[in-house]
Amino acid sequence: MTLRFLWAAVLTSLVLAGCATPSRMAKTAGTDQVTLPEWQGRLSVQVLGEQPASMSASFVLRGNARNGELDLYSPLGTTVGALQWSPQFVQLNDGRQHQYFNSLAELTEKTTGAALPIDAIFGWLQGHDTPATGWQADLSEVAQGKLIAKRTTPAPEVTLRIKLDQ
Numbered sequence: 001m002t003l004r005f006l007w008a009a010v011l012t013s014l015v016l017a018g019c020a021t022p023s024r025m026a027k028t029a030g031t032d033q034v035t036l037p038e039w040q041g042r043l044s045v046q047v048l049g050e051q052p053a054s055m056s057a058s059f060v061l062r063g064n065a066r067n068g069e070l071d072l073y074s075p076l077g078t079t080v081g082a083l084q085w086s087p088q089f090v091q092l093n094d095g096r097q098h099q100y101f102n103s104l105a106e107l108t109e110k111t112t113g114a115a116l117p118i119d120a121i122f123g124w125l126q127g128h129d130t131p132a133t134g135w136q137a138d139l140s141e142v143a144q145g146k147l148i149a150k151r152t153t154p155a156p157e158v159t160l161r162i163k164l165d166q
Contacts, residue, residue: 036062039125041145041164045112049156053113065104065119072111081111085118114151114158124149125162 044056057080058073070083082093090101092111101107105115120137123130127142137149145164151157 038062044161046159047113
Protein backbone atom coordinates (compact mmCIF):
# COMPACT_ATOMS: atom_id res chain seq x y z
CA MET A 1 0.00 0.00 0.00
CA THR A 2 2.85 2.40 0.78
CA LEU A 3 4.44 1.83 -2.64
CA ARG A 4 1.14 2.65 -4.38
CA PHE A 5 0.81 5.82 -2.35
CA LEU A 6 4.38 6.83 -3.27
CA TRP A 7 3.74 6.24 -7.00
CA ALA A 8 0.44 8.15 -6.83
CA ALA A 9 2.21 11.07 -5.15
CA VAL A 10 5.00 11.07 -7.75
CA LEU A 11 2.51 10.89 -10.63
CA THR A 12 0.40 13.70 -9.13
CA SER A 13 3.52 15.85 -8.70
CA LEU A 14 4.55 15.30 -12.31
CA VAL A 15 1.07 16.16 -13.60
CA LEU A 16 0.95 19.34 -11.52
CA ALA A 17 4.47 20.32 -12.59
CA GLY A 18 3.44 19.87 -16.22
CA CYS A 19 0.55 22.28 -15.74
CA ALA A 20 2.71 25.01 -14.26
CA THR A 21 3.77 27.81 -16.58
CA PRO A 22 7.55 28.02 -16.48
CA SER A 23 9.09 31.28 -15.34
CA ARG A 24 10.78 33.22 -18.10
CA MET A 25 13.82 35.40 -17.80
CA ALA A 26 14.13 38.73 -19.57
CA LYS A 27 16.35 38.54 -22.62
CA THR A 28 19.09 41.08 -22.98
CA ALA A 29 19.71 42.95 -26.18
CA GLY A 30 23.46 42.42 -25.87
CA THR A 31 26.21 42.43 -23.30
CA ASP A 32 26.65 46.20 -23.46
CA GLN A 33 22.95 47.08 -23.72
CA VAL A 34 20.25 47.28 -21.08
CA THR A 35 17.56 44.66 -20.54
CA LEU A 36 14.55 45.05 -22.82
CA PRO A 37 11.26 46.11 -21.19
CA GLU A 38 9.16 43.01 -20.55
CA TRP A 39 5.56 42.20 -19.66
CA GLN A 40 4.12 38.77 -19.06
CA GLY A 41 0.72 37.40 -18.24
CA ARG A 42 -2.34 36.22 -20.14
CA LEU A 43 -4.05 37.71 -23.15
CA SER A 44 -7.23 36.95 -24.99
CA VAL A 45 -8.59 38.26 -28.26
CA GLN A 46 -12.25 37.90 -29.16
CA VAL A 47 -13.46 38.70 -32.67
CA LEU A 48 -17.21 39.13 -33.16
CA GLY A 49 -19.01 39.10 -36.47
CA GLU A 50 -20.18 36.60 -39.07
CA GLN A 51 -17.38 34.18 -38.15
CA PRO A 52 -16.68 34.78 -34.45
CA ALA A 53 -13.30 33.63 -33.17
CA SER A 54 -11.31 33.83 -30.00
CA MET A 55 -7.86 32.92 -28.74
CA SER A 56 -6.26 32.93 -25.33
CA ALA A 57 -2.64 32.36 -24.30
CA SER A 58 0.02 33.14 -21.78
CA PHE A 59 2.51 35.60 -23.18
CA VAL A 60 5.82 37.34 -22.74
CA LEU A 61 6.17 40.67 -24.57
CA ARG A 62 9.61 42.28 -24.86
CA GLY A 63 10.98 45.38 -26.50
CA ASN A 64 8.95 48.11 -28.13
CA ALA A 65 6.84 48.71 -31.20
CA ARG A 66 9.93 49.09 -33.40
CA ASN A 67 11.94 46.07 -32.19
CA GLY A 68 10.19 43.42 -30.20
CA GLU A 69 9.20 39.88 -29.46
CA LEU A 70 5.95 38.29 -28.38
CA ASP A 71 6.01 34.67 -27.24
CA LEU A 72 2.66 32.89 -26.88
CA TYR A 73 2.28 29.82 -24.66
CA SER A 74 -0.37 27.12 -24.22
CA PRO A 75 -1.81 26.37 -20.75
CA LEU A 76 0.84 23.64 -20.43
CA GLY A 77 3.65 26.12 -21.08
CA THR A 78 4.59 24.99 -24.57
CA THR A 79 5.37 27.67 -27.12
CA VAL A 80 2.48 28.22 -29.53
CA GLY A 81 4.21 30.96 -31.48
CA ALA A 82 7.21 33.25 -31.31
CA LEU A 83 6.63 36.58 -33.04
CA GLN A 84 9.56 38.90 -33.77
CA TRP A 85 9.75 42.25 -35.50
CA SER A 86 12.27 44.92 -36.40
CA PRO A 87 12.56 47.47 -39.21
CA GLN A 88 14.12 44.70 -41.35
CA PHE A 89 11.61 41.86 -40.81
CA VAL A 90 8.37 40.67 -39.25
CA GLN A 91 8.21 36.92 -38.61
CA LEU A 92 6.38 34.11 -36.88
CA ASN A 93 8.01 30.88 -35.75
CA ASP A 94 5.26 28.37 -34.94
CA GLY A 95 7.66 25.54 -34.13
CA ARG A 96 7.42 24.05 -37.60
CA GLN A 97 8.38 26.92 -39.87
CA HIS A 98 9.30 30.59 -40.07
CA GLN A 99 6.71 32.75 -41.81
CA TYR A 100 7.47 36.32 -42.87
CA PHE A 101 4.93 39.14 -43.09
CA ASN A 102 4.79 42.64 -44.56
CA SER A 103 3.54 44.26 -41.35
CA LEU A 104 2.78 43.73 -37.67
CA ALA A 105 -0.91 44.05 -38.52
CA GLU A 106 -0.66 41.01 -40.84
CA LEU A 107 1.34 39.08 -38.26
CA THR A 108 -1.03 39.74 -35.36
CA GLU A 109 -4.05 38.98 -37.54
CA LYS A 110 -2.53 35.60 -38.44
CA THR A 111 -1.76 34.71 -34.81
CA THR A 112 -4.70 36.22 -32.89
CA GLY A 113 -7.45 36.58 -35.48
CA ALA A 114 -7.32 40.40 -35.49
CA ALA A 115 -4.84 43.09 -36.48
CA LEU A 116 -3.69 44.52 -33.15
CA PRO A 117 -2.34 48.06 -32.64
CA ILE A 118 1.11 47.09 -31.32
CA ASP A 119 2.28 50.73 -31.01
CA ALA A 120 -0.71 51.53 -28.82
CA ILE A 121 -0.45 48.33 -26.77
CA PHE A 122 3.06 49.27 -25.62
CA GLY A 123 1.73 52.70 -24.61
CA TRP A 124 -1.35 51.29 -22.89
CA LEU A 125 0.74 48.84 -20.86
CA GLN A 126 2.68 51.85 -19.57
CA GLY A 127 -0.56 53.64 -18.67
CA HIS A 128 -0.49 56.09 -21.59
CA ASP A 129 -3.73 56.81 -23.45
CA THR A 130 -2.10 56.12 -26.82
CA PRO A 131 -4.55 56.62 -29.69
CA ALA A 132 -5.20 53.82 -32.18
CA THR A 133 -7.70 54.24 -35.01
CA GLY A 134 -10.96 52.46 -34.18
CA TRP A 135 -9.72 51.33 -30.73
CA GLN A 136 -10.77 52.48 -27.27
CA ALA A 137 -8.69 51.33 -24.29
CA ASP A 138 -9.88 51.16 -20.69
CA LEU A 139 -6.79 52.06 -18.67
CA SER A 140 -8.60 52.34 -15.32
CA GLU A 141 -7.01 49.12 -14.00
CA VAL A 142 -3.60 49.19 -15.69
CA ALA A 143 -1.93 49.81 -12.30
CA GLN A 144 -3.48 46.51 -11.17
CA GLY A 145 -2.21 44.76 -14.31
CA LYS A 146 -5.50 44.69 -16.26
CA LEU A 147 -6.11 46.17 -19.68
CA ILE A 148 -9.19 45.95 -21.90
CA ALA A 149 -9.28 47.48 -25.37
CA LYS A 150 -12.06 47.31 -27.96
CA ARG A 151 -12.05 47.96 -31.67
CA THR A 152 -15.41 49.02 -33.03
CA THR A 153 -14.32 50.13 -36.50
CA PRO A 154 -13.70 48.65 -38.93
CA ALA A 155 -16.00 45.67 -38.39
CA PRO A 156 -15.85 43.11 -36.94
CA GLU A 157 -15.69 44.23 -33.31
CA VAL A 158 -12.58 43.01 -31.47
CA THR A 159 -11.93 42.84 -27.71
CA LEU A 160 -8.40 42.51 -26.36
CA ARG A 161 -7.92 41.60 -22.70
CA ILE A 162 -4.55 41.53 -20.97
CA LYS A 163 -3.91 40.41 -17.39
CA LEU A 164 -0.31 40.92 -16.30
CA ASP A 165 1.47 38.72 -13.79
CA GLN A 166 2.35 40.88 -10.80
